[in-house]
Amino acid sequence: MQPAPLQRHSFSHFEMSEERGFLPVPDPLASCSLCPELEWLGGQLPKLLAARQLRNTIHTMQDLLPGRKDNWTVDTYRYANRILSFAAHGYIWENPDHPLNRLPANLAVAWSEVSRRLGRPPVLSYASYALDNWRRLDPSRSIELDNIVLLQNFLGGLDEEWFVAIHVDIEAKAGPAMAAILRAQEAAERDHADKVTKELMTLASTMESMCSTLDRMPERCDPYMYYHRVRPFIHGWKNNPALPNGLVYEGVEEYREEPQYFRGETGAQSSIIPALDAALGITHAEDPLTVYLAEMRHYMPPAHRAFLERLEHQQDHAGRPLLSGYIMDHKSNKPDLWQAYHECVQLLARFRATHLDYAATYIHQQSEKQSTNPTSVGTGGTPFMEYLKKHLEETKPIGQ
Template sequence: MQLSPIQQRSLSHFEISEERGFLPVPDPLISYVCCPDLEWLGRQLPKLLAARQLRNTINTMQNLIPGRKDDWTVDTYRYANRILSFAAHGYIWENPDHPLDRLPANLAVPWCEVSRRLGRPPVLSYASYALDNWRRLDPSRSIELDNIVLLQNFLGGLDEEWFVAIHVDIEAKAGPAMAAILRAQEAAERDHADKVTKELMTLASTMESMCSTLDRMPERCDPYMYYHRVRPFIHGWKNNPALPNGLVYEGVEEYREEPQYFRGETGAQSSIIPALDAALGITHAEDPLTVYLAEMRHYMPPAHRAFLERLEHQQDHAGRPLLSGYIMDHKSNKPDLWQAYHECVQLLARFRATHLDYAATYIHQQSEKQSTNPTSVGTGGTPFMEYLKKHLEETKPIGQ
């Protein structure tokens, strides 16, 4: 079933597409001739970071982005923000045992300017780390594993590439799921139970593909390498014992030399799971993780954040979530509908269970404990194991 023109406009309004979900259209910008110094820095960053010469190099650079940006598009801003975010985190965490709590003006000022235009905080977010950070080896093929590579790395290497590529592949596979959700909601409004069932089956098929991709994480991303070579650079400076006083963005007028506190990059900044929760009527009792996840909305692209708000406010006449309320009303007389819904919830639980297992394997079970790479919190800076288990337990069909 094709999306109606209204639904197509609705998805595109929120910068989402059925073909690639929350990934940008067109593909992320690879280079931009008007930013030669910035482009050079992005290309050399892994080597400079490996030699621990990134800080020294950045300290000598000026005019990373041009003063006039009359011809800049949103794609240009995303391109610049990607490199500036990696450069800033590399500057701060170049020596993970001795991170810096001040960012020089030549990097802080353009970074804050660009991130502000995108409606994002000046910190490496999931959007710059994954959504805007890939290219296709063969542009004629789909966005999928073994056809996507990263545009920007920290140290680089197989484990870092694969870790992010898994996320990009999942994002692409989520596109049909978002479209199916909208079609199912429309069918529910029109009381077309068979169409709702069909769209839930499409949703389940898509979620199965997402789970299959997530299952492949260990193929080329080793837990030890992730913990010691990938994870240290994506930490933020909020609730991080390595940077207890936050970060000073030198030269940024609005911050007035006062330290700022932002969370690190995390998959919790992806819109996929919140969208599925909202569509399937999955709710979570308030706890530190729900508070944290609500905060993560501010790190998402504004259009994606608005999409989640739209889903969460789609209600029926009784004030219930539109889709799950309809399903509940037809639980007894439409067994196929209930079965399709139940399968979707089971797959969401499977996805969460796999993620919980990875959180334990890739982080919690790593024996070395150090202040710059704490095991008790996620990269976003929050305790995770206890509440991830709780949210998994809460992923169950409505009414149960």
């Protein structure tokens, strides 16, 4: 039995919107009177890290969360998880040469409780690092690079700010892309080829703007500064030689003082590229990266994960991907349709090529001075260069 067709009015069910894609509506909470201890800790965190006093400060704190949470909303939980995630990673990596493999109970228990409520593991994820970590300078204007700043930093500074803001801007631009995909699928199901072509042209336009934003990364994020000042704090504790025995979450009953192993924050936890792959019929032969990317779904907000699963199961009567199957059927008699589709695939390849170039420049080519910040693996703990190249090569139109 085929799943019900995805429709744009179902976006809210997946915690999405046509205007801003996977970014939250309303904007993330910048402050919260329900969490005074956390609000103070979040505000002081960059200064405490700079002085290497975050660990000592956390040891002096008692309950980081209020006893009752009856009036907490999902926005409150996201707010709390953002600060707890930054605090925990700051605690672990405060001295990058000597990371700690135990998290004190006052931090571990609160973090586990909040992350469980959000359906994600207790580790800094892309959702807390980027999706839920921005505010608009002018609330009347759109979400774009010259109007967004971060709500929470580690050390702070231009390079950290710009690195994350680039991702937020791309996420905002992806909203119309996701809507165009669903409209194109609806049109394909109704055999409206001209409408499919129009929506693919819209998709290409939004993808072009996403690529243009990604191209701007080097403007204010220097590779050396990223590698030495931004990257060390976002590592996880799975497949990480600096924490080979994982992390013990003290006081968390379900873990029973046994080490836990979670991947670090990475853009691979964004839903954009998997959604574009699914819509355009791009498939990847199984390799360590595809296995890793499947694992990354567990770090996404559950609603976004559900959207990807639904999108990937949109099929025609022949069991083929709904949109790309339709395009393949009309390749010869609808050249404009094929051209619009081909442009979308080329733009996805361009996005991947730029990302591969940054992976080389910002990580692989840096001089590895600390075993705790390796150049051969990503923050998620995978050897990335070989497989990123392979996935770029596999980004080609169906039937080729």
